[in-house]
Amino acid sequence: MTVTIPAMSGVSIAEIVTLVSGRYNGPADRVIRGVATLKDATEDHLSFLGNQSYVPQVASSRAAAILVPNELDADDPRFIRVAKPHAALADVLDRWFNTRKIPRGISPLASIASSAKIGANVAVGAFSSIGENVVIGDDTLIYPNVSVYDGTQIGRRCIFHSGVVIGSDGYGFVTIGGKHRKIPQVGIVRIEDDVEIGSNSSIDRAVLGETVIGEGTKIDNLVQIGHNVRVGKHCLIVSQVGIAGSTELGDHVVIAGQAGVAGHLKIGNGAQIGGAAAVFHDVPDGVKVMGSPALPFREYARRDVAIKRLAKKRD
Amino acid sequence: MTVTIPAMSGVSIAEIVTLVSGRYNGPADRVIRGVATLKDATEDHLSFLGNQSYVPQVASSRAAAILVPNELDADDPRFIRVAKPHAALADVLDRWFNTRKIPRGISPLASIASSAKIGANVAVGAFSSIGENVVIGDDTLIYPNVSVYDGTQIGRRCIFHSGVVIGSDGYGFVTIGGKHRKIPQVGIVRIEDDVEIGSNSSIDRAVLGETVIGEGTKIDNLVQIGHNVRVGKHCLIVSQVGIAGSTELGDHVVIAGQAGVAGHLKIGNGAQIGGAAAVFHDVPDGVKVMGSPALPFREYARRDVAIKRLAKKRD
Amino acid sequence: MTVTIPAMSGVSIAEIVTLVSGRYNGPADRVIRGVATLKDATEDHLSFLGNQSYVPQVASSRAAAILVPNELDADDPRFIRVAKPHAALADVLDRWFNTRKIPRGISPLASIASSAKIGANVAVGAFSSIGENVVIGDDTLIYPNVSVYDGTQIGRRCIFHSGVVIGSDGYGFVTIGGKHRKIPQVGIVRIEDDVEIGSNSSIDRAVLGETVIGEGTKIDNLVQIGHNVRVGKHCLIVSQVGIAGSTELGDHVVIAGQAGVAGHLKIGNGAQIGGAAAVFHDVPDGVKVMGSPALPFREYARRDVAIKRLAKKRD
Numbered sequence: 001m002t003v004t005i006p007a008m009s010g011v012s013i014a015e016i017v018t019l020v021s022g023r024y025n026g027p028a029d030r031v032i033r034g035v036a037t038l039k040d041a042t043e044d045h046l047s048f049l050g051n052q053s054y055v056p057q058v059a060s061s062r063a064a065a066i067l068v069p070n071e072l073d074a075d076d077p078r079f080i081r082v083a084k085p086h087a088a089l090a091d092v093l094d095r096w097f098n099t100r101k102i103p104r105g106i107s108p109l110a111s112i113a114s115s116a117k118i119g120a121n122v123a124v125g126a127f128s129s130i131g132e133n134v135v136i137g138d139d140t141l142i143y144p145n146v147s148v149y150d151g152t153q154i155g156r157r158c159i160f161h162s163g164v165v166i167g168s169d170g171y172g173f174v175t176i177g178g179k180h181r182k183i184p185q186v187g188i189v190r191i192e193d194d195v196e197i198g199s200n201s202s203i204d205r206a207v208l209g210e211t212v213i214g215e216g217t218k219i220d221n222l223v224q225i226g227h228n229v230r231v232g233k234h235c236l237i238v239s240q241v242g243i244a245g246s247t248e249l250g251d252h253v254v255i256a257g258q259a260g261v262a263g264h265l266k267i268g269n270g271a272q273i274g275g276a277a278a279v280f281h282d283v284p285d286g287v288k289v290m291g292s293p294a295l296p297f298r299e300y301a302r303r304d305v306a307i308k309r310l311a312k313k314r315d
Numbered sequence: 316m317t318v319t320i321p322a323m324s325g326v327s328i329a330e331i332v333t334l335v336s337g338r339y340n341g342p343a344d345r346v347i348r349g350v351a352t353l354k355d356a357t358e359d360h361l362s363f364l365g366n367q368s369y370v371p372q373v374a375s376s377r378a379a380a381i382l383v384p385n386e387l388d389a390d391d392p393r394f395i396r397v398a399k400p401h402a403a404l405a406d407v408l409d410r411w412f413n414t415r416k417i418p419r420g421i422s423p424l425a426s427i428a429s430s431a432k433i434g435a436n437v438a439v440g441a442f443s444s445i446g447e448n449v450v451i452g453d454d455t456l457i458y459p460n461v462s463v464y465d466g467t468q469i470g471r472r473c474i475f476h477s478g479v480v481i482g483s484d485g486y487g488f489v490t491i492g493g494k495h496r497k498i499p500q501v502g503i504v505r506i507e508d509d510v511e512i513g514s515n516s517s518i519d520r521a522v523l524g525e526t527v528i529g530e531g532t533k534i535d536n537l538v539q540i541g542h543n544v545r546v547g548k549h550c551l552i553v554s555q556v557g558i559a560g561s562t563e564l565g566d567h568v569v570i571a572g573q574a575g576v577a578g579h580l581k582i583g584n585g586a587q588i589g590g591a592a593a594v595f596h597d598v599p600d601g602v603k604v605m606g607s608p609a610l611p612f613r614e615y616a617r618r619d620v621a622i623k624r625l626a627k628k629r630d
Numbered sequence: 631m632t633v634t635i636p637a638m639s640g641v642s643i644a645e646i647v648t649l650v651s652g653r654y655n656g657p658a659d660r661v662i663r664g665v666a667t668l669k670d671a672t673e674d675h676l677s678f679l680g681n682q683s684y685v686p687q688v689a690s691s692r693a694a695a696i697l698v699p700n701e702l703d704a705d706d707p708r709f710i711r712v713a714k715p716h717a718a719l720a721d722v723l724d725r726w727f728n729t730r731k732i733p734r735g736i737s738p739l740a741s742i743a744s745s746a747k748i749g750a751n752v753a754v755g756a757f758s759s760i761g762e763n764v765v766i767g768d769d770t771l772i773y774p775n776v777s778v779y780d781g782t783q784i785g786r787r788c789i790f791h792s793g794v795v796i797g798s799d800g801y802g803f804v805t806i807g808g809k810h811r812k813i814p815q816v817g818i819v820r821i822e823d824d825v826e827i828g829s830n831s832s833i834d835r836a837v838l839g840e841t842v843i844g845e846g847t848k849i850d851n852l853v854q855i856g857h858n859v860r861v862g863k864h865c866l867i868v869s870q871v872g873i874a875g876s877t878e879l880g881d882h883v884v885i886a887g888q889a890g891v892a893g894h895l896k897i898g899n900g901a902q903i904g905g906a907a908a909v910f911h912d913v914p915d916g917v918k919v920m921g922s923p924a925l926p927f928r929e930y931a932r933r934d935v936a937i938k939r940l941a942k943k944r945d
Contacts, residue, residue, distance in 0.1 A: 035816075037858070040839050053894055086804035086813055093814040100816060101762040101780050109741055111424055111441040111459070126741040127442045127757045127775070129459035129477070132416040143798070144741070144759035145442070145777045147460045147477030147514070150416050159812075161798040162759070162777030163830065168458070168476040168514035171535040171553065174401035178549055178567060180533050182474075182511065183401055184408040186350075186415060196812065199777070199795035199832040200478065200852075202514040202536040202554075209355045218810050220801040221832040221854050222515075222872075224537050224554045224572075228352070234808055238801065239832075239854040240872045240890070242537075242555045242572050244590075252808060257854075257872050258890040258908070260555070260573040260591050264368055275874075276890050276908035276922050278573070278591035292591050292607055292922055293619075299626070304923075306626040311929070311936040426739055426756040426774070442757045444774035444792070447731040460757070462775045462792030462829070465731050483773070483791040483829035486850040486868065489716035493864055493882060495848050497789075497826065498716055499723040501665075501730060515793065517829040517851040517869075524670050537830075539852050539869040539887075543667070557852075557870045557887050559905075575870070575888040575906050579683055593888070593906035607906050607922055608934075614941070621941040 011096050013065050013080075016046060019095060020067070020088035022080040030064050035089070035097050038063060046092065048085045067092075103143060119156065131167070137193065149205060155193035155215070163200035166191070170204040170211075170227020170245060183207060185227060192216075198223065198239065214251065226263065238275075250285065259294075326411050328380050328395075331361060334410055335382065335403035337395040345379050350404070350412050353378060361407065363400045382407075418458060434471065446482070452508065464520060470508035470530070478515035481506070485519040485526075485542020485560060498522060500542060507531075513538065513554065529566065541578065553590075565600065574609075641726050643695050643710075646676060649725055650697070650718035652710040660694055665719070665727050668693060676722065678715045697722075733773060749786065761797070767823065779835060785823035785845070793830035796821070800834040800841075800857020800875060813837060815857060822846075828853065828869065844881065856893065868905075880915065889924075 010031035017024045033044040038054055038061040041047040047063035049055065049072065058066065058076065066078050067085040082088040102123070106112065109126035116134040124130060125144030134148050137156035142148070146160050149167030160166070172183035187206025191213045197203070198221035205211060206228045213219070214233035223237055226245035231237070235249055238257040243249070247261055250269035259277040261267065268285030278292035290300045325346035332339045348359040353369055353376040356362040362378035364370065364387065373381065373391065380393050382400040397403040417438070421427065424441035431449040439445065440459030449463050452471035457463070461475050464482030475481070487498035502521025506528045512518070513536035520526060521543045528534070529548035538552055541560035546552070550564055553572040558564070562576050565584035574592040576582065583600030593607035605615045640661035647654045663674040668684055668691040671677040677693035679685065679702065688696065688706065695708050697715040712718040732753070736742065739756035746764040754760065755774030764778050767786035772778075776790050779797030790796070802813035817836025821843045827833070828851035835841060836858045843849070844863035853867055856875035861867070865879055868887040873879070877891050880899035889907040891897065898915030908922035920930045 035838055037839050051894060084804055084806065086802075087806055087811065090804060090811060090813045093816055098814045098816050100814075107741075111422075126759045127460070129441045143777065143779075145460060145757070145775060145795075147458065149458075149477070159799075162779070162795040163478055163515065163793055163832070165460075165477040165514035165536075168536065169474075169511075171513060171533070172401075173533055173551070174399055174405060176399065176402055179531055180549060180551065181402065181405060183405045184413045184415075186408055186413050196799075198801060199798035199834075200515050200537075200793065200830050202478070204514075204536065208350055209352050216809055218801070218803055221795075221798065221834065222537060222830075222852060224535075226554065234810060236803070236810065239856065239874070240555070240870070244554070244572055257874055257892075258573075258888075262572075262590060264366060275892060275910070280590070303622050303626040307622060307933050307937060310625060310940060311933040426737075442775070444756045460775060462773065464773075464792070478793055478830065480775075480792040480829035480851075483851065484789075484826075486828060486848070487716075488848055488866070489714055489720060491714065491717055494846055495864060495866065496717065496720060498720045499728045499730075501723055501728055515830050515852075517793070519829075519851065523665055524667050537852060539850075541869065555870070559869070559887055573888075577887075577905060579681060595905070618937050618941040622937060625940060 010044070013046075016065065016092055017080055020080065020082050020091050022067070022082045022088065023070075024065070024080045026065065026077040026079075032064060035093060036063070038066070048089045050086055050089070102141065107144070113150070125162070143199075149189075151188040151205070153188065153190040155191055155195065157194050158191060159196040161197065161199040161201075161221070164197050165202045166197075167205040168202060170207050172207050172227060172245075187211065187228070189213075192233070195219070201225075204229075204245075220257070232269070325359070328361075331380065331407055332395055335395065335397050335406050337382070337397045337403065338385075339380070339395045341380065341392040341394075347379060350408060351378070353381070363404045365401055365404070417456065422459070428465070440477070458514075464504075466503040466520070468503065468505045470506055470510065472509050473506060474511040476512065476514040476516075476536070479512050480517045481512075482520040483517060485522050487522050487542060487560075502526065502543070504528075507548070510534070516540075519544075519560075535572070547584070640674070643676075646695070646722055647710055650710065650712050650721050652697070652712045652718065653700075654695070654710045656695065656707040656709075662694060665723060666693070668696070678719045680716055680719070732771065737774070743780070755792070773829075779819075781818040781835070783818065783820040785821055785825065787824050788821060789826040791827065791829040791831075791851070794827050795832045796827075797835040798832060800837050802837050802857060802875075817841065817858070819843075822863070825849070831855075834859075834875075850887075862899070 010033040014028035036045045038057040041063035048067035067088045103125040107126045110124040110128045112130045113132040119138035124142045128146040131150035136154045140158040143162045145162045147165045152167040167189045169185040173180040189211045192215040194216045197219045201223040203225040204227040212230045216234040219237045220239040224242040228246040230248045232251035235253040240258045242260045244263035247265045249267045252270045255273040256275035261279040266282045270286045271283040272288040274290035277294040279294040288297045325348040329343035351360045353372040356378035363382035382403045418440040422441045425439040427445045428447040434453035439457045443461040446465035451469045455473040458477045460477045462480045467482040482504045484500040488495040504526045507530040509531045512534045516538040518540040519542040527545045531549040534552045535554040539557040543561040545563045547566035550568040555573045557575045559578035562580045564582045567585045570588040571590035576594040581597045585601045586598040587603040589605035592609040594609040603612045640663040644658035666675045668687040671693035678697035697718045733755040737756045740754040742760045743762040749768035754772045758776040761780035766784045770788040773792045775792045777795045782797040797819045799815040803810040819841045822845040824846045827849045831853040833855040834857040842860045846864040849867045850869040854872040858876040860878045862881035865883040870888045872890045874893035877895045879897045882900045885903040886905035891909040896912045900916045901913040902918040904920035907924040909924040918927045
């Protein structure tokens, strides 16, 4: 499977090089008719080197041209050298090769509360439900089967994938005589501009006040964000991560897949949490933690080496 | 964002103190117009101290009155002392400040099988699907985009959030000659009274007989309950927990976020399983386990200290 | 709760023994009216021994007949000995006791794009959304509230449970000046024949090319499959597993519940990944790994023993 352009005429390598401001010394008039991975590419395809581990695939790839990072220590007449191959790839796909048909406008099969305020150029897919007093900013795209509870505030240019639930009740109970009484969750969720949320992710409303997802943050699939969590701007939260109630993330935080963060913690600006880590303590600005329970990277590595040696010694 | 009461008139602190049976020595006729966290509260707000870690926020809070636990070792004329601040908060919110608009009645956009038996005062949201022979007890609230498969039995006063799936097939296959043959899942799910299930959680039907969620149990978001699991009464199962097939939980079990419990196990009454724990063995009544693989708390702590010392020694 | 047959007449043990090619020495004309677990069975029920840990329940079970493995080292006139009790159970359920009402045909409450190509005898439940240019093979069953994005290719005899999302955008961003720019995800998802996907699982479309789920693979609930992942044939992927982008699985791979596999890895044919494992490296053919981080089983066990001894010594 490869992506082919709508017009059969194709686009020349010269045009691509100009768009991405690349350095290229090969034949510039060759015509590109699709974009593919190194493995899948054929003679009329553009490809890209997105990760050093794929360097061995370059030689055998049939691609006509390959976007590579400026600093790549190898040579090939097919290379188009750029600062960031992924950014160049995005440029090329957006300009010529993105022919996907995504939802446009408000589907007649969506349910929109009469009190909701919907911005300009908003798309809401079939079977999506927009509750009372919801506000949605301009150019936001909501795929089918999304549930937005009452009172949610959504910024501009957001993307919510199918199965997303925004504003469901936080997990708040008080136990009296062995029974769990529900604490009404009367706060809301506020999502700032340019946030993307992956399929089947859940973001709970606050017990009081707001659960907040900051501007430009990207959330992957099946992620849990608890009530009163505050996520900063431009964070990356990868699939199946869970963040428990009232925890606050700074800006530019990265949390890798399946990691969990306990409640009432502070995760500093630029902190990085490794895949499958279990975080039970605050993480200062810029610190990287790993493991379960999560430890600063050096301490994690030190313990790992110590256990490895211990197990060896006992043989 | 704060919660404001519908009538602008507000409610006096005296009325609040009476409702929650609190002890209070400050000015009783002051009018409260909303409830907010310590940080967000302004001069006409009630706030509460839900967790000792927030004590440092009391001094700087602008709240007019604060619900605090009787035993709090500090003093402030704004304190309303009560046995359980969260319970008092719930009382106040339920009485005066819960203005949310939740679904009422059966949405004309829901799909209800003709053989389903729906109790009195049941709400079913848009795009929720209720399968054949489902029974739903009185006063149960089903949000939009919930899927209830055929044969499911649901008690009274339950709450199911958006994206919940009840009664999907258990993961049952028998491998013959390298291929996996499906074992028909002909049992059902039975959910007792007063169960709440968070958004995007899945509860599989039994292969034979029943998967059971006991009375008063509260399940958070993105939780997986396998086929033939039996969860006891008044359990707390936090977000992203997974419980594999045929495992039985006693009553009052607490399982913290992202923990997993293997299949065919018995988890005793009042057992507690820590966050991100991976449980591969039975847990006796009242025992607390942690870690991956999960160990009784003392053993877990002993190993943790041993590894820490070992890593230090090697420096 | 037990399963009862539609006709009240029942089926004789002799008929069951013939169907499953079993060995049986008890009274053959006795009539069976339902199938139940050992614990739940009454005198007119067939039961089965699916797991050695249930042997103690045989003596007290009231079942009239019990499917057991040929090699079981015990005797009882009620035993019907077969090679695989689960397979025999499936045979009996399919033949006489599966009375469930599952969706048939295309629901008038589903949304099917006009460009979608739907095979013969396909079922699509209420509130399921089938995007543009989707292809669905014959005899595939899609439950309510499933979202299939544009361009997805689905084989024959597949089963997708409620809440499944196929073809949502992969998590692809390039960070420029601290902001995350979206890389268009222009590839598709291709699902081969006989694949079952559990409720609330997400399978992302490829950035370029295909995300592939191989023939006969069975995926449980709440599973995440990242963009450009290639899953081989006849794999078992248990609940809440996450597989990050571009990772390739061979055939007959088994991944137990809540395990995670990092991106760009190769997992060999017949590899086995333990529950809650966190895999950060390639796994060769046939190798079994466990733990977080995941290690080959022997190394995992060696470290576990070493830590246990160390902790004991320090007491």
